[in-house]
Amino acid sequence: MIMKQFRYEPLAQASYLLACPRAKEAIVVDPIDNLGAEFYVLEAADLGLAITAVLETHVHADYISCARELAEMNGVPHYLNEKAKGLVQYEFTPFADGHVFEVGGVRIEAMHTPGHTPEHTSYLVTDTARSDDPWFVLTGDSLFVGDVGRPDLLIGDQALDVMGEEDRAATLYRSVTEKLFALPDFVEVYPNHYGGSTCGGVNMSGKAGSTIAFEKKFNLAMRQPTAEDFARFVKETSKPFPDDYQRIKSYNLGLISKEEVQGASA
């Protein structure tokens, strides 16, 4: 399979293109508007690939997503976990926990890993041409290299936030320990952020890839003995809020227009 990680350094954001070279089909995960829909379309075309779907791990708060544009441009579905229904104001294609996407020989299994947000989903990827064992997991903003996603990016509307900060921290702890850390040790970890991103804490590594085993051993947040210790640790090691996160989140939820979100941000 083809796995390309695109890094947008100013926001320390990573998006992904996963493809089957035989089927000549590709999917894009978490495309960022700062690179733009055209960027992804050209990357796929350079390799003779047709984009068949656009996936997001969650509704982002620290960057403007171009998933809608990219999906529309290619006439393909924009996928979000069904838990985003009622939160997101535009049409998208929902899927349930455990849903399997197939891109030629590439198998992508949706794992609902809430906490950072209520709908947050990680994607477990298997290259069936290589083996039946999973190869890597796209962890979005749940598990980072050396850190975890922050549970405090709320926009102040209970109906849209769904879970409060305490609830999110407790849920995230469970998502990582019970779901991600239950994966085989050799499974690689590729997150949506790294380094200086404000979506996680001060311990986030600048390296945008790891393994489940490495994180089990060295991730300081996850090495906290209890869920309460974890929540406290995450709060104590948090960074300043991402710039403009409430407005960006509102745009990504479909509450405001592109002009409104781009208007005031520097």
Added chain:
Amino acid sequence: MIPQEVQAAVAEGAVVLDMRPPKPFTKEHVGGGVNIQFNRADLAERAEMSLPMDARYIVHAEPDPIAKVAVKILQDAGFTVLGHLEGGLKAWKAAGLPTAELPLIDVDHLKAKIDDYKVIDTRERFEFKYGHIPGSDVVEWTEPWEKFEAVDDSKPLALVCGDQVRSSYVASIMQRAGKNASLVFGGMVDWTERGYPLEKTKK
């Protein structure tokens, strides 16, 4: 350019360049379209090696942003490009304009029915010399279009190259000229991997 404008230009001799990969092209394409696959890395060089300089072209690529980039690449390389087909194949069909299909076969089918076809190898002469399908003829993909249009198709033609990119280009030009041409997907790589017979050219 909207479909009707493209059609009008085609009626005056413009050529539609379909820049999608061979598979979707063979399934359905703008009638008379010539297949030359897009990429940014070497489109200009491949075009310079093969496309007639004096023709007027219209790009069909999907989605639209690809077409715009392709138009610029070709214009920068010195080609006359009138524009691109806005809305792609969907818009073309919605306007009720004609599409065509290019027959697609694989090497197993070709091997089984080899006597029904005249195989045309579109690779470079040295590639053909090294190993080709017995009974096939070489017509290099860089030849002028008149050469493709003059190939005798009293027997249905089967086009091959290394995989299928160059052969799809030649097959589409032959189809434009009304020839009975099929594209062999997988080409000489698949043929060789299957262990099917190869002939070397004697010096």
Added chain:
Amino acid sequence: MAEVQETKVLDARGLLCPMPVVKTNKEMKSMAAGEILKVLATDRGSIVDFPAWAEDTGNELIEWHEEGEGVMVFYLRKVEEED
């Protein structure tokens, strides 16, 4: 398999048939006899292109193999040109 130490690397990934061989030919012209060129290519046609090119130019295709992600690696040795 013995490790082949290349003198130079040509990245022809993303290039379409027959450009990997065209670029290789150009690159080889500026190399000295005995030097080894490692070529990375994603175009599947390269599998038959490179052996043919090697025979045609008298250079040596030492070996080739597929790495992951549809990338093929070719090791080519420049052979002394006969005048």
